[in-house]
Amino acid sequence: MALYVQKFGGTSVGSPERIRAVAEKVKGFRDRGHQVVVVVSAMSGETNRLTDMAESLNASPDPREMDMLLSTGEQVTISLLAMALQELGVPATSHTGAQVGIHTDNAYTRARIQRIETDDLRADLEAGKVVVVAGFQGIDEEGNITTLGRGGSDTTGVALAASLGADECQIYTDVDGVYTTDPRVCSKASRLKSITVEEMLELASLGSKVLQIRAVEFAGKYNVPLRVLSSFEDGPGTLIVAESEKDEDSMEEPLISGIAFNKNEAKLTLLNTPDIPGVASRILGPIAAANIEVDMIVQNVAPAGDYTDFTFTVAKSDYRATKKLIEETILPDLGGGELRGDDNIVKVSLVGVGMRSHAGVASKMFRVLAEENVNIRMVSTSEIKISVVIDEKHMELAVKALHKAFGLDQADIEED
Ligand code: ADP
Ligand code: ASP
Ligand code: MG
Numbered sequence: 001m002a003l004y005v006q007k008f009g010g011t012s013v014g015s016p017e018r019i020r021a022v023a024e025k026v027k028g029f030r031d032r033g034h035q036v037v038v039v040v041s042a043m044s045g046e047t048n049r050l051t052d053m054a055e056s057l058n059a060s061p062d063p064r065e066m067d068m069l070l071s072t073g074e075q076v077t078i079s080l081l082a083m084a085l086q087e088l089g090v091p092a093t094s095h096t097g098a099q100v101g102i103h104t105d106n107a108y109t110r111a112r113i114q115r116i117e118t119d120d121l122r123a124d125l126e127a128g129k130v131v132v133v134a135g136f137q138g139i140d141e142e143g144n145i146t147t148l149g150r151g152g153s154d155t156t157g158v159a160l161a162a163s164l165g166a167d168e169c170q171i172y173t174d175v176d177g178v179y180t181t182d183p184r185v186c187s188k189a190s191r192l193k194s195i196t197v198e199e200m201l202e203l204a205s206l207g208s209k210v211l212q213i214r215a216v217e218f219a220g221k222y223n224v225p226l227r228v229l230s231s232f233e234d235g236p237g238t239l240i241v242a243e244s245e246k247d248e249d250s251m252e253e254p255l256i257s258g259i260a261f262n263k264n265e266a267k268l269t270l271l272n273t274p275d276i277p278g279v280a281s282r283i284l285g286p287i288a289a290a291n292i293e294v295d296m297i298v299q300n301v302a303p304a305g306d307y308t309d310f311t312f313t314v315a316k317s318d319y320r321a322t323k324k325l326i327e328e329t330i331l332p333d334l335g336g337g338e339l340r341g342d343d344n345i346v347k348v349s350l351v352g353v354g355m356r357s358h359a360g361v362a363s364k365m366f367r368v369l370a371e372e373n374v375n376i377r378m379v380s381t382s383e384i385k386i387s388v389v390i391d392e393k394h395m396e397l398a399v400k401a402l403h404k405a406f407g408l409d410q411a412d413i414e415e416d
Contacts, residue, residue, distance in 0.1 A: 019080050023084035038130060040078055047073050067137075098143070101120075103117075104139065116163040162219075185400075188403060200240050216240065255355060260348075261395055270311075271338040272336065280297075287322060344391060350385060374397065
C-alpha cells in the first residue's frame with residue numbers, strides 16, 4: 001500500500017464531466033489499496049475570470065482582498081470532487097488550506113508555505129477516506145487567507161507530499177509529461193522520461209509553466225518523488241529526479257534537455273549614462289526599493305570612457321511603473337541620459353546539465369539564430385543555461401529552429 005498525493009490542474013477539473021473522470025481515477029487507486037490525498041486547482045479559466053472581475057472594479061485591488069477572492073475558485077472544486085467521489089461510493093472529505101493548517105507568510109498573492117499540520121489529514125486517511133485539499137491557498141499567522149502565486153497548486157501538492165512522507169507526488173495535467181519544449185509551440189517536442197531537479201528548476205524559472213518553480217524547489221529540498229502525467233490518458237509521464245539518479249545506461253546525455261521561453265518581460269535601456277562608479281546602484285537601487293524585480297542586466301563597455309548604456313529587464317507587469325521611476329527619479333538623479341523601452345520581447349533559454357562539460361553551445365545557438373535572421377538583443381548564461389532576448393515576433397521561429405538544431409525534434413530522439 002502506498003500513499004499518493006495527486007494534484008489535478010484547472011483543465012483536469014474544468015467541467016463536472018472532468019471532475020467525475022478525476023473521481024474515477026482516484027477511486028481506481030483506492031480500490032488497489034492505496035491511500036490518496038487529492039489537491040485540486042480551480043476550474044480552468046476561473047482564476048483569470050475572478051482577476052478580471054476584481055480589476056474591473058479597482059485598477060489595483062488590495063492584495064488581501066484579492067487572495068480572499070481567488071481562494072474561492074479552489075473551494076468550488078474541492079467540494080464538487082468530494083461529492084463526485086461520494087457518489088462513486090468512496091468516502092471523501094474536502095478541506096480548504098486554512099482547515100488543513102497550511103501556514104504561510106503574509107506575502108499576499110505570492111505567499112510561501114512555512115508549515116503544514118498533518119494530524120487531521122492522517123486521521124482521515126486512517127479512517128479510510130480520500131482527503132481532498134484546495135490547492136494554491138493557506139493562512140498567515142493572523143488567520144488571513146493567502147495564495148501562493150499562479151500555478152501554486154503544484155506547490156501545495158509537493159509540500160503536502162513532503163509533510164506526509166508520501167511515496168510519490170503526481171501532478172496530473174493536460175499534457176502527458178514534461179516535454180523538450182512547450183508542445184503547444186513546437187509540435188515536434190518530445191516527452192522526457194526523466195529530468196533532473198536542477199534542469200526542471202531552470203525550465204520553470206525561465207518560463208515553462210508545467211510546474212511552479214516553488215514546487216520543484218520543495219521536491220529537491222525534501223527529496224519528494226515527483227511525476228508529471230496526463231489526467232486524460234494513462235502513461236508513465238516524466239519523473240523529476242536528483243542528478244545522481246539519472247539512468248546511467250540511457251543514451252548519452254543530451255547537451256540540451258529543454259527549451260523555455262518567457263514573454264512576460266520587458267526591456268529598458270538607459271542610453272548615455274555617466275560611466276563612473278556607483279551608477280548601476282543609483283539606477284537599480286530605487287527600482288529595488290520599489291519592490292520591482294530585475295532579471296537580466298547588461299552594461300555596455302563605454303567606447304569613449306565617459307558614457308555607457310545600461311539595459312535590464314523587468315516583468316511586463318512592472319514595465320510602466322519602472323519607466324515612470326526612471327523618467328521621474330533616476331534620470332534626474334543621474335543628471336542626464338535617455339530612456340528606451342521595449343515590451344515586445346521574449347526570452348528564449350536553452351537548459352541542460354550536459355552544457356557543463358561541453359563548450360560551444362552559445363556559439364551554436366547564435367549561429368542558428370543568425371541563419372534565421374533573428375537579432376539577439378541581450379544574452380545571459382549560467383552553468384546549465386543560456387538565455388537570449390529577441391523580438392517577440394520571432395519566438396516560434398527561434399524555438400523551432402533551436403529545437404531542431406540541438407537534436408530535440410521527435411524523430412531524432414530514441415523512443416521508449
Ligand atoms: P495545469 O492547469 O494542469 O496546472 P498548466 O497550464 O499550468 O496546467 O501547465 C501545463 C501546460 O504547460 C501545458 O499545457 C503546456 O502548454 C505548458 N508547458 C510549457 N512548457 C512545457 C514543457 N516543457 N513540457 C510540457 N508542458 C509545457
Ligand atoms: N488556480 C490557480 C491558478 O490558476 C492555482 C493553480 O491552478 O495552480 O494559478
Ligand atoms: Mg499549473
